[in-house]
Amino acid sequence: MTQFGRQLGIGPTDNTSDQRTPRKPLRLIPSVARESFVPVVPARYVTRTHEWDMTRIAPGRPRGDGTPIEVTGTLRNQNGTPIRDALIEIWNANHHGRYRHVEDASGLQLDENFFGMGRVVTDEDGNYRFWTISPGAYLARPDIGRWRPKHIHLSVSGGSARLITQMYFPDEPNNASDPMALLMGDGFENNIGKPYETSDLDVDEGYRFDIVVGGRNATFFE
Amino acid sequence: MTQDNGSNLLKATNEDTSGPFFPIYFQDESLEDLTVLGPGIVGAPSGQHIILCGRVLDRHGNLANGVLMEFWQANAKGIYNSPANSGNPDLDPWFNGYGRVRSASGEYKFCTIMPGASDNRAPNITITLFSDGISRIVTQVFFEGHMANETDPVLKSLDTDDQARLIARHGGQTDDGAEIYRLDIVMAGANETPFFDDFES
Numbered sequence: 001m002t003q004f005g006r007q008l009g010i011g012p013t014d015n016t017s018d019q020r021t022p023r024k025p026l027r028l029i030p031s032v033a034r035e036s037f038v039p040v041v042p043a044r045y046v047t048r049t050h051e052w053d054m055t056r057i058a059p060g061r062p063r064g065d066g067t068p069i070e071v072t073g074t075l076r077n078q079n080g081t082p083i084r085d086a087l088i089e090i091w092n093a094n095h096h097g098r099y100r101h102v103e104d105a106s107g108l109q110l111d112e113n114f115f116g117m118g119r120v121v122t123d124e125d126g127n128y129r130f131w132t133i134s135p136g137a138y139l140a141r142p143d144i145g146r147w148r149p150k151h152i153h154l155s156v157s158g159g160s161a162r163l164i165t166q167m168y169f170p171d172e173p174n175n176a177s178d179p180m181a182l183l184m185g186d187g188f189e190n191n192i193g194k195p196y197e198t199s200d201l202d203v204d205e206g207y208r209f210d211i212v213v214g215g216r217n218a219t220f221f222e
Numbered sequence: 223m224t225q226d227n228g229s230n231l232l233k234a235t236n237e238d239t240s241g242p243f244f245p246i247y248f249q250d251e252s253l254e255d256l257t258v259l260g261p262g263i264v265g266a267p268s269g270q271h272i273i274l275c276g277r278v279l280d281r282h283g284n285l286a287n288g289v290l291m292e293f294w295q296a297n298a299k300g301i302y303n304s305p306a307n308s309g310n311p312d313l314d315p316w317f318n319g320y321g322r323v324r325s326a327s328g329e330y331k332f333c334t335i336m337p338g339a340s341d342n343r344a345p346n347i348t349i350t351l352f353s354d355g356i357s358r359i360v361t362q363v364f365f366e367g368h369m370a371n372e373t374d375p376v377l378k379s380l381d382t383d384d385q386a387r388l389i390a391r392h393g394g395q396t397d398d399g400a401e402i403y404r405l406d407i408v409m410a411g412a413n414e415t416p417f418f419d420d421f422e423s
Binding site for chain 1: 240294304419422
């Protein structure tokens with residue numbers, strides 16, 4: 001007999017979400033099979049040493065347009081245990097809201113000094129740090145005037161922890177109408193970076209973004 | 223850091239959509255074909271080579287472009303390379319069992335070995351799907367013709383129609399001997415693939 005779990009929500013005003021969100025509730029996994037649903041990503045030290053600084057394409061190159069920022073945080077599971085040696089893959093639009101991605105057909109301006117993709121690995125205490133250019137917001141639905149607020153994509157994989165999320169920015173006018181933010185409800189606050197002073201650093205703004213990987217997968221093999 | 227009410231657990235960061243622009247730049251060919259170790263490397267994992275392929279479709283039957291698919295499976299002897307199996311002599315040193323493919327079109331192809339049966343389970347591969355418009359969803363795929371399918375606890379938890387939606391059909395063999403299995407994944411709507419809840423299970 002099938003047992004059901006969560007019903008996934010469809011992001012308001014998000015056509016792709018309407019096309020791709022399962023309509024039936026998720027099925028519960030029979031307990032004897034639960035462990036088989038826990039992928040274990042082998043350690044992937046694929047980052048290059050300069051990738052933590054996404055404000056420029058390579059060391060010695062000029063900086064991209066816009067505001068250089070630092071993002072730091074600690075990766076933990078819900079028990080509070082730091083997740084070490086996890087790969088964080090990062091991508092964000094440039095100052096003008098354009099991704100350096102062959103499928104971004106927005107026509108917005110590319111920046112010859114901004115690449116927009118980088119990878120870092122958490123240290124033994126689960127900490128990570130990277131620099132990037134503060135992303136531009138972009139018009140996602142011109143027909144209804146809905147913008148995607150500024151955001152940075154982060155994909156976390158390490159051991160049995162797996163998470164793709166986005167860091168948003170505080171007090172952005174487009175946060176309130178974002179489909180995914182609407183689905184998160186009050187929990188959206190958890191996905192907003194917390195500003196800090198960076199007067200001693202070569203960046204203009206700093207954001208603390210602690211990441212907690214939820215669910216039992218992240219703690220299964222602790 | 224905030225905590226859930228009445229719980230010592232930290233509040234989880236919300237999962238979010240990958241969006242349409244997961245960087246192709248992060249592609250890793252060694253995760254798209256688990257049967258080869260890399261250019262010029264001698265050695266290979268044990269097992270029958272298979273190709274799992276098909277389409278990922280949306281609610282209207284259109285290809286779901288830009289999906290990121292991850293795969294997780296046991297080795298040919300049915301052993302997962304997980305910490306729980308650390309030191310198991312049947313681990314295959316050349317097989318991690320984790321794969322990842324990003325499909326521009328929505329058609330996918332993953333080269334691997336046939337997983338062995340383990341713990342009263344039929345051979346299966348866990349698929350994690352990321353895409354624009356959704357956060358992570360998971361399911362498991364099985365293989366046509368395995369007796370163990372009839373007693374597998376995951377398949378048995380589903381009705382007959384849903385079972386069929388998770389069984390990849392055998393579709394011949396490549397010239398170099400890999401067995402081809404096809405499975406279309408329907409993200410939403412009629413003929414929707416069953417997905418599983420690994421938060422509440």
